[in-house]
Amino acid sequence: MKEFDAFERSIKDSLEGYSEMQPSKKLWWKISASMLWLGIFKKAIYPITGAMLVIIVALGWGFSEEVRALAKSGNNSHNQNSTILEESVAEQLAFKQADIVKVDILADQENQHRLEVKNDNMEAGSIDYSKTDNTNVLESEPVIVSVVETNLPQESKANNTKITSALASNTLNSTGSITSSKFEIIAATSSNELEENFLANNQSTKMSEIQPNALDAHTTIIENIDISLMPLFGFKPTYSLEPLPKVQTGLVMNYMRSKYSKDYEIFMGPNLNSAVFQLDKNNTSDPSLNKSSSSVSYHFGANINLYYKNWFVRSGINYSQINEKLSFENNAKFMDSITYFYTLYSRTYLETILGYSSNIIPGMDSIPIIGITVIENSSQHSFVEYDSVMKTNQLQYRYNYSSINIPLMVGRKFNYKSFVFDVAGGVSWAHILQNEIQLFDQQSGEILGSWKNSDKINKDIFNGVLAVGIGFRMTDQNTVFIRPEFQYNINSIFDESLIDKHKLYQFRFSAGIRYNIN
Amino acid sequence: MDSKKLEELVLACKKGSRKARASLYKTYAPMLLGICLRYSKNREEAEDILHEAFIKIYTKIDQSGRGSFEAWMKAIVRNESLYYLRKQASEFKNHNRYEKDTEGDTDEDEDINAEGISANVILSMIQALPQGYRLVFNLYVFEEKSHKEISNLLDISESTSKTQLLRGKKQLQKHINEYRNQMSKPNK
Numbered sequence: 001m002k003e004f005d006a007f008e009r010s011i012k013d014s015l016e017g018y019s020e021m022q023p024s025k026k027l028w029w030k031i032s033a034s035m036l037w038l039g040i041f042k043k044a045i046y047p048i049t050g051a052m053l054v055i056i057v058a059l060g061w062g063f064s065e066e067v068r069a070l071a072k073s074g075n076n077s078h079n080q081n082s083t084i085l086e087e088s089v090a091e092q093l094a095f096k097q098a099d100i101v102k103v104d105i106l107a108d109q110e111n112q113h114r115l116e117v118k119n120d121n122m123e124a125g126s127i128d129y130s131k132t133d134n135t136n137v138l139e140s141e142p143v144i145v146s147v148v149e150t151n152l153p154q155e156s157k158a159n160n161t162k163i164t165s166a167l168a169s170n171t172l173n174s175t176g177s178i179t180s181s182k183f184e185i186i187a188a189t190s191s192n193e194l195e196e197n198f199l200a201n202n203q204s205t206k207m208s209e210i211q212p213n214a215l216d217a218h219t220t221i222i223e224n225i226d227i228s229l230m231p232l233f234g235f236k237p238t239y240s241l242e243p244l245p246k247v248q249t250g251l252v253m254n255y256m257r258s259k260y261s262k263d264y265e266i267f268m269g270p271n272l273n274s275a276v277f278q279l280d281k282n283n284t285s286d287p288s289l290n291k292s293s294s295s296v297s298y299h300f301g302a303n304i305n306l307y308y309k310n311w312f313v314r315s316g317i318n319y320s321q322i323n324e325k326l327s328f329e330n331n332a333k334f335m336d337s338i339t340y341f342y343t344l345y346s347r348t349y350l351e352t353i354l355g356y357s358s359n360i361i362p363g364m365d366s367i368p369i370i371g372i373t374v375i376e377n378s379s380q381h382s383f384v385e386y387d388s389v390m391k392t393n394q395l396q397y398r399y400n401y402s403s404i405n406i407p408l409m410v411g412r413k414f415n416y417k418s419f420v421f422d423v424a425g426g427v428s429w430a431h432i433l434q435n436e437i438q439l440f441d442q443q444s445g446e447i448l449g450s451w452k453n454s455d456k457i458n459k460d461i462f463n464g465v466l467a468v469g470i471g472f473r474m475t476d477q478n479t480v481f482i483r484p485e486f487q488y489n490i491n492s493i494f495d496e497s498l499i500d501k502h503k504l505y506q507f508r509f510s511a512g513i514r515y516n517i518n
Numbered sequence: 519m520d521s522k523k524l525e526e527l528v529l530a531c532k533k534g535s536r537k538a539r540a541s542l543y544k545t546y547a548p549m550l551l552g553i554c555l556r557y558s559k560n561r562e563e564a565e566d567i568l569h570e571a572f573i574k575i576y577t578k579i580d581q582s583g584r585g586s587f588e589a590w591m592k593a594i595v596r597n598e599s600l601y602y603l604r605k606q607a608s609e610f611k612n613h614n615r616y617e618k619d620t621e622g623d624t625d626e627d628e629d630i631n632a633e634g635i636s637a638n639v640i641l642s643m644i645q646a647l648p649q650g651y652r653l654v655f656n657l658y659v660f661e662e663k664s665h666k667e668i669s670n671l672l673d674i675s676e677s678t679s680k681t682q683l684l685r686g687k688k689q690l691q692k693h694i695n696e697y698r699n700q701m702s703k704p705n706k
Contacts, residue, residue, distance in 0.1 A: 002662045010631035012659050018552040018637045027565050031572045
């Protein structure tokens with residue numbers, strides 16, 4: 001135990017257990033707001049990360065699929081050649097695993113084609129295709145070209161693949177010029193092991209098939225095909241190697257342009273709002289005070305949709321105006337001290353704001369002018385039924401607010417004839433521009449407070465959004481659409497110090513027009 | 519609050535109940551604010567510290583362990599106070615937080631004590647101390663740290679810690695004397 005001198009002890013004792021000081025009310029608001037943000041961030045970070053990953057993978061997958069398809073289809077706008085290696089060529093060929101094999105198809109202006117097969121030293125061997133421009137060759141008739149084995153270096157001869165034969169067929173036009181060529185290279189090996197394999201299976205391996213469709217005889221084309229065999233601890237690859245051909249940049253850009261598009265839309269429509277609110281149970285013992293309300297409001301705005309094929313990201317801005325009335329019944333019990341009977345009053349207040357006083361004193365609250373209709377019912381009960389004094393919260397709320405919403409959604413569209421359907425989900429950020437709140441005493445009907453731009457309403461509200469759209473293409477560029485949308489508040493509208501929970505469920509119905517840029 | 523209720527409250531807080539958080543706040547905020555006030559120079563600063571401390575309490579409540587929950591919260595508040603003050607380290611340094619001795623130490627007046635003076639007044643006197651004095655005084659008197667521990671916590675020498683404590687006490691005694699004199703004047 002630490003020893004203190006008399007002075008230290010007296011100071012310590014005087015402040016021991018000091019806890020009279022109440023923190024300011026603002027502090028709890030700040031703490032609860034911070035916790036709310038943290039909660040939203042915590043909840044949102046994983047779904048957002050997951051969604052981003054899915055989008056990235058989906059985009060990447062879609063793109064690579066398309067590039068492959070493009071390579072295979074032999075899109076000819078730029079004399080694109082396609083190359084297919086079949087059936088585990090790598091496994092069956094006797095190249096050293098670390099070798100890099102190159103197959104080069106060369107065509108010069110004299111229509112002399114030469115094919116080269118190279119290992120990583122770039123000197124494995126070559127084949128002279130000088131005969132492939134033979135105009136006497138009938139259409140599609142194969143021309144067998146002998147392998148020039150003498151070109152193979154000694155080392156390669158010993159244990160590497162030899163090209164045993166190759167087929168070439170040309171497609172000729174009416175003037176006898178070559179319009180397309182097809183090369184088929186048959187590969188075998190001189191190594192004992194692979195020879196045995198080939199002989200046993202009685203087969204040869206088609207190493208490469210090159211179809212330079214619509215080959216321009218007067219254009220020089222050089223295609224390189226790289227096959228890399230990875231030396232992974234003696235692992236023998238069994239997969240089919242499908243080398244990616246070089247795709248010209250211009251072609252890719254055209255392709256990309258055709259897959260990416262965007263459109264703009266303007267829309268407006270009504271909102272059907274349904275709110276649930278819940279008073280703090282710490283302050284009331286009457287659970288029936290958890291009520292709901294409904295109201296009708298409107299919105300209008302503009303969006304941009306960025307498409308990648310049928311997937312899209314939607315963002316934009318829209319304005320929304322909401323007028324909500326929260327009227328609820330409240331019960332109060334009064335004990336008659338003489339008869340020991342008590343009366344149960346049930347009152348319903350329906351108030352209408354008629355306007356605000358024009359004489360507003362600077363620094364003071366504005367004074368609303370209200371019209372009140374009170375429907376009161378009462379019934380007497382015996383004191384035996386009176387079990388406890390009910391402490392009720394007698395506040396009634398009414399608020400109006402306008403907000404700017406910025407959505408961020410991801411979705412997919414489906415086309416059917418002239419119709420476009422889309423489904424999208426995401427979040428939206430609503431920033432409250434202005435608000436009005438009134439608080440009423442249920443018993444007396446008095447206005448307890450009325451504020452404009454009150455800090456009791458949160459300035460920023462986050463919503464989850466789900467939308468389904470149906471559009472009809474009027475022209476290539478214009479689409480009219482209708483879109484039902486469901487939106488719900490992630491965080492409460494009111495500050496927690498006022499109402500424990502107040503969340504709005506909004507059913508929006510938008511109608512608009514979409515203009516496609518591409 | 520009895521231990522069972524507190525246990526239930528902590529459990530509910532761990533589950534993320536807002537009600538439980540509010541209840542925990544209502545119960546302990548005044549006491550924890552008292553600690554913050556001792557370390558800070560004014561209420562605003564103390565509430566800033568308490569804000570950060572409560573965020574930490576709510577987010578780290580899973581790590582509260584088996585010991586006294588109240589002690590755990592106090593430790594968080596104390597650490598948060600130190601952290602807050604460290605953030606102002608450059609400012610402290612500029613203002614020579616741990617001032618060098620420029621005058622000889624005088625003996626303490628053993629007769630002076632805080633008896634009969636309200637906690638609020640004592641608190642305001644502590645708040646009026648220079649930051650270095652206040653920090654060392656708090657750690658030594660209220661957190662019951664030794665000079666060695668204080669020197670480690672604040673990265674100062676033990677002798678500096680001793681000097682700061684002594685100076686803090688002297689200044690407090692001076693304030694108390696002045697206060698008593700003022701209070702006694704109208705009666706004379």
